[in-house]
Amino acid sequence: MRSTADLTWFARHEIRLAWREWLAMMTGGRGKRKRAAIGLIIFAAILHLPAYAVIGRFADLRFPLDKSQLIVITATIFLAWALMLSQAIESVTRVFYARADLDLIMSSPVRLANIFSVRIAAIALSVTAMALLLSTPFVDVLVIGGGIRWLSAFGVVIAIGVSAAAVAIVITVLLFRLIGPSRTRLVAQIVSAVIGAGFVIALQVAAIFSYGTLSRFAVLTSDAATAFAPDLDSPVWWPAHAALGNGEVLALLLASSLVLLGGVMAVLSPRFADTVVRVAATATTVRRGTRVTAFRAGSRQQALRWKEFLLLRRDPWLVSQSLMQLLYLVPPALMLWRSFSETSAAIVLITPVIVMAAGQLAGGLAWLTISGEDAADLVATAPMPPSRVTRAKIEVVLIVIAVIFAPLVTALAFASPLQAAVTALGVIIATISAAAIQLWFRVQAKRSQFRRRQTSSRLATFAEAFCSIGWAATGALALSMPIAAVVSGLMTAGILAATWKISPRRG
C-alpha cells in the first residue's frame, strides 16, 4: 500500500462489496432493485406501527427524569447495543472464515495492517448502517411525538454501533488467542446468540423470580432496581441523556466510541494478518467422526433419518442459530417450574411462547432437511420415490420438535392438563405449517447457506413468521377467549392457504 489514495481505493472496494451483499440479501439475489426498494419502503412504513406501540409513550419524556425512567431508557439502549454486538461478532467471524478474497489480499504487495484497518472500519460501518436503518421507525415516532430533539437518538445509534463493532473485534480476537481458531467459529456463534438474547432473558428470569411475570419492565421499574441504580449524575445515564437531546453528552459519546474503534484498529490490525493465517491453516484440520463399527441395517427411510440426525448434531452453525430460539424457552420453563409452587394466572403466557418457538425452530429445521441437501443428486438418484424422501425428512423435523417440546408440555400437563393439550396441539400445527411452507417454497441449496435462507423467498419467510405468531395467538386465545381463538385460527389458516395458493409448488 503506497498512499492514502490506495487506502481509499480499498475502502471503496469494501463498501461496494458490502453494498452488493446487502442488495443481494434484500433482493434474494435476483437483482430486482426497484421492487426491493419499494418493498423496503413499505416495510419501513409498516414498521412505524409496532414502533409506535413500543416506544410511542416515551415521546413526551423530558428532563429532569427520575431514576426509573432513566433505567428503562438505558436498558433499552443497552439491549440495542447487545443486539448490535451480536451482529458484529457474526460479521467479524465471517471476515475471517468466509471471505473468498483473503488469499488474494494476503498474496498482494500491500501493507496488511492498513488493509485490515479498512476492513475493521467497514464492519463498523455496516453494523452501524444496519442499526440506523432498523432504528429509523422508532426515532421517527419519537420525533413526531416529542419534537426534533429526539433526532439526537440517531447519534446514539451511531455511537453504540461503532462501539459494538470495536468490542466485537476485541472479543473475537481474544477468542482466537484463548481457544484457537478451530473452536472460535463455533464459540463466537454461540456467544453472539447468547449476547443477543441474553439480556432480555436475564431480565425476564429476574422478573419471574421476583414478580411472577414475564414482563422485563417489572424489574426495570422496581424499587430494588432504583435502589441499586447509580446517582443521577453518573456517566451510566449518558446514553439516555444523549438520546433525549443533550448535545454535549452526545458529542462525548460519539468521540469515545470513535476513539475506541481507532484504538482497536491501531492495536489489532497488525495482528489480523496473523489470525487470518492461523484460520487458513486450520481449514485443513482433520476432524474425526465417530468410528463406524458396523453398518446399521434398516429401511431406506431410516438411512435418511439417521443421516439427517447426524448432520444436525454435527452442525455448529445450526446449533448457534437454534440456540437463540431455544434460549427464549428458558423464561417460560422457569415460570412453569415456579407455577408448581404457587398458582399464577401468568402461566397462560407460556403457551404462545412455546408455540411460536416451535414454529420458528421447525421452519429452520425444515429448511435444513428439505432445502439444505448437500448431496441432492445422490438422494435424487436413490431408488425411492421423492414422496418417501420428503416424508423421511419431515419426520426428522417432527421428531426433533417432539424431543425438545415434549418435556415442557409434559411438565405443563401437571400444572394444567387443558393448557398442555392446547399447547401440544399448537406446537403440532405450528410445526406442520412451518414444514409445509418450506416444502412449498423449497429451493436446492447448501446447508452452509442457512443464514441466507430468508432471502431466497421473502414470501415464505413472512408466511412462516405470520403463521407462527398466528398459531401462538390462537393458542393463547383458546385458553382465555375461545370465540376469538376461532377467528384467529381461521385467519392463520387463511394465511397458510393463501401462501399455498401463491407458492411455486402448488399442485
Added chain:
Amino acid sequence: MTPDVSALQVRGLTKRFDRPAVDALDLTVRTGEFYALLGPNGAGKTTTLRMVAGLLRPDAGSVSILGIDALNDPVAAKQIMAWVSDEPMIYDKLTPLEYLEFVAGLWGIDPRVSEPSAHNLLVSLGLEPHLHERCEGFSKGMRQKVALAGALVHDPRLIILDEPLTGLDALSARHVKGLLQERVRAGATVIMTTHILEVAERMADRIGVIAAGRLVAEGTLAELRQQNGKNDTSLEDMFIALVDTEAAAA
C-alpha cells in the same frame, strides 16, 4: 434379463430450456461397454446424462435402462444405476465410511455385503488413512474418490459419470480409471463424459460425439477414423473437425 438387452437405449430424447439443449437424441450403449460421450461445452452431454439418471424430466423421448423404462419405473431403474457428477456432492460432516453406509442404506443393501465392500472400495482408492475423518478437510480429489466409492458401493450395473476426472491428480486419476475398468471387466457398463480426449482414446470401447444436442458421430476409434477418412489422425483432431463442421452447419 436377456444378454442382448442394451445397457442404455435412448430414443428421441428432447429437452428445451431457452433453446434446445438435447434435440431428439438417439443413443444406444451396449451392456458391458465403456462408452465415452464427448462434446464441446454446452453440447448437451450433462443434460442428456441427467435425464438418463432421472435428475431431469425430458420434454419428449424414452429412456430404457437394461430393459427398464426409466421414465415409467424410475425407482427400478435407479436401483441398478449410479450417477457421479463433476462436482462431488458429499456431506462435509460425515466420514467416508459413514457416507458409504448412508448410500448403502439408501439403496437397501444388506450391511453384511455393503460394509466389506465399502471398506475395500475406500482402500482401493487410497483412502484407508482417512476412513474415520470428516470429509470437510478433504481435497477435491479425495472428495471425488469418496463420491465414486459411494456410487460403486451398491454394485450398479450402469455407472454414469460426468467429468469424473476433473481436478484429480495423476495418481488419483489412475486409481479411478483402474476401478472403472475393473467394473467393466466384471460386467458393468460405464458411460462417461470427459474433456480429456486421451482418456476416451485409451479407455473407451466406443466414443460418441455430441454437438448442439445431437449425436454427430459414434463408433470405435478405428470406426471414427474411417468415418473421418484419415487413418492416422488423433481423436483430438477428429473431435475438433467434427465440432467445427457442426458449428459451420449451424
